[in-house]
Amino acid sequence: MIYVLIVLLLAALAVAGYLLWKSRQQPTAQKEPDDFIGDQHKHASDQLRQVRNGDVIEYLGHNWFVRGRIDFDEHGYRWTEHMLDDAEGKKWLSIEDDESFEVSLWHAIPLGDIEQGAVGDRDIIVGG
Structure with missing residues (x-):
C-alpha cells in the first residue's frame, strides 16, 4: 500500500515537472518591431x-x-x-504611410536638362 502512494506521489511530481517544463518551452509572444523611424523622430x-x-x-x-x-x-x-512653393518655384512632398512610412521631396525638371534617355525609358541621366 505504501508503495502505491509513493508511486502516485512520484507520478504527480513527474506530471507537475513536465507541465512546468512545457510551459517554459512555449514561444513567447512576438513583440512588435521597433518603429524604424525611432522614438527621437516620432514627433x-x-x-x-x-x-x-x-x-x-522648414x-x-x-x-x-x-x-x-x-x-x-x-x-x-x-x-x-x-x-x-516659395519664390524660387514649386516642389512636391509625397507621404506614404502604408507598410512603412516614406517621405519624398521632388521637383520637375525641364526636358532640356535630360542628357540621355526619354519619357518611358528605364534609365534617364540628368546632371551627370
Missing part, C-alpha cells in the same frame, strides 16, 4: 502625417508653403502629395 513623423494646406514646412533652413494636396488611392495603396 516629426506625426507632424508630417498631419500636413495641411497653408502650413509652412527643410534644411528653407521655408516651403503648402499650397495644395492630392490624395491618391490605387486599389488600396494610398499616399498623399502636397504641392510646396
